[in-house]
Amino acid sequence: MKRIGFILAGLGLSLCSFAQGVELDEEYIELDTTEVALPDSMEILVSDSTEVYPESMEADLNTLLTNWYMQQYAVVDNSCLENSVNVDYPDSVYIRKLSQLPTVIEMPYNSVVRRYIDMYVQRRRALVENLLGLSTYYMPIFEEALEREGLPLELKYLPIIESALRPDATSRAGAAGLWQFMVKTGKSMGLEVNSLVDERRDPIKSSAMAARYLKDLYGIYHDWALAIASYNCGPGNVSKAIRRSGGKTDYWEIYPYLPRETRGYVPAFIAVNYVMNYYNDHNICPVLTRRPLLTDTVQVTRRVHLKQISDVLQIPIEEIRSLNPQYRRDIIPGNIRPYALILPSQQVYAYIEAQDDIFAHDAELYAQRTSVEPAGIAPGTMVYHKVRKGETLSKIAQKYGVSVSNLRAWNNLSKSSYLRIGQRLAVSSKGAKKSSSTAVAASLAKSKSGSSASKYHTVRKGESLWTISQKYKGISAEDIKRENNLKGNAIRPGQRLKIPAA
Structure with missing residues (x-):
């Protein structure tokens, strides 16, 4: 499958600690409150102190310019950055702009949403600039996964809140990847997570699973705000908030009963949708790329x-x-x-x-060994053998590479002594024959030393048989041709050539 886009992965952005399915048992506590007006004139009480900003908003961009992909592909317009000044708008403008977004999901405005917008367009402008650059690569992946499940495409902005578009993001809670799946949730959705492979970090597979998960959550509540909230804190916590509110099923009405970080999750989602669509109106300069x-x-x-x-x-x-x-x-x-x-x-x-x-x-x-034999008994070591049915002194002595007379001496046995099943015999390895594993190891060592005369050379760009031969004393280009059965002088980068012994 071919993908065309820009990639600036691993920008050094901080992570978000959101995770699915973490059921919190947080009791609602009465706090000092301020009024927040919704567009439809409904008023709710929200406390400023209940807001928890995503970790991705606190991104450290100090190492951005030393990032490998930034050095290879990014173009930062310093003149634009120096001259960019935020433009502040009245509430009516934000309400109008949000209402004009072509979305299925409701995008209401209030003072909580405004604070998140201000955070992005004022204090975290550099973060937004880099998110815009990253989005040119990742958004098509997200859109394809969401389209496949028939979901609203505006959900593609959730990973900005979750991970700041970093596939290597790992939260303090253990959530990982662009969509910040917990191990349990990821595995339940069919993602492979083990010591070598973590498909939560795979942009394509994790996006497919995130779309399925969001679809399942919407199937529970039939409300996108509640589905998005439950993506953050788990459906159990959202259902608990609904019960505590007396059965209300509107996100803004159950707002005070939700876990602290979830109270800011939907407002952050609305703010990100605004910023990613109207960044030009705030003079934010997106990071560009030199070439796709x-x-x-x-x-x-x-x-x-x-x-x-x-x-x-x-x-x-x-x-x-x-x-x-x-x-x-x-x-x-x-x-x-x-x-x-x-x-x-x-x-x-x-x-x-x-x-x-x-x-x-x-x-x-x-190489990874698939089988290995343990080493033989170290000389002078005394071990004990438990006599089994049918064993004789001769068989036991042969097994350990010792003589029958020594076996008798170590155990004070006379020639007329009989062995009994279960009897423990002392066996010293002093003077014992090499075990089969020791012999195998010696054989391998001998084989390795015998083949040490042969060397291999991986052809690099610009090299010829002659330049390669000059790197090995006493070897000519003809020697290399003959050793590798080459008919001509043509070689290719990456080709592995055997270098004969001088």
Whole structure:
């Protein structure tokens, strides 16, 4: 599947600690309140002190310009940033602009929503600038997943609140990925989470599961504000708030009964929809990109380390990691089942052609043993053997590589002594023969030393047989051709050549 877009993954933004299904048992406490007027003249009581801003709003952008993708693709218009000044509008303008958004989900305005808008367009302008740059890559992925489930496309802005569009985001509560799934929720939705693979961080798979989850939540309440709130704190807490309110089913009416962080979640969602559509009206300059990154997907059917791919294809490993954030330890366990690998599209054919070279590159370094024999008994160690039915001194002595006479001496046995089942015999390994595992290890060592004369060289861009031969003393270009059965002098980057012994 080919995707065309811009990617600026891993911008160093802070994370959001929201997580699904975390059932809180927070009792409603009466607090000092201020009135918040809704557009339909309904008034509710909301306390300023009950608001909890998402962690993504507190993003640290100090390391932004040193980020690999920012260096490769981002263009920051410093003149625009220096001259950008926020424009403040009266409430009536915000009400009008929100009402003009082409959304299915209701976007009401009040003082709580206004505070979130102000947070984004005033104090967190740099964050919005970078979110706009990231959105050119991620929004098409989100829209495709939402469209597949028949959901409102404005839900695509939820990951901005959840993770600041960082697939590697992990909250203090343990939620991870763009959509901030908890492990339990992710697994229940069919996402794989283990030591090597965390599909909560996979932009495509996690978006598909998030859309399904949101659809299920809407099926419970048939109200998008309540569904969005339950995405944050779990349906149990929303249902609890409904009960405490006396059975009311309007988000703004059950507002005081919701967990603290959820009280700000829907207002933040409304604010993000406003900011991502009207950023120009506040003189916010989006981060642009020098050129688009075209990507394509291949299936990996063998265990491979991302460094092996990086070395052979000459792709920075940071780029492969950013495109494939679901591989937690840089290992693709393709030996278990096929896994997707996203690469720049111009490298896909190079990968297919060089697969054998990739898997062979530093194979010993990344190999995982499937079986291993323990070492034999250390010399001078006294062990004990429990006699089993049918065993004789001769068989036991042969098993441990000792003599029958020594076995008798260590256990004070005479020639006329009989063995009984369950009897414990002391056995010393002093003077014992090498165990089979020791012999195997010696054989492997001998084999390894015997093959040490052969070396391998991975061809890099611009190299020829002659330049490669100059790197190995006593080796000519003809020697390399002969060793690798080459008919001509043509070689390709990533090709693995055997270097003969000098």
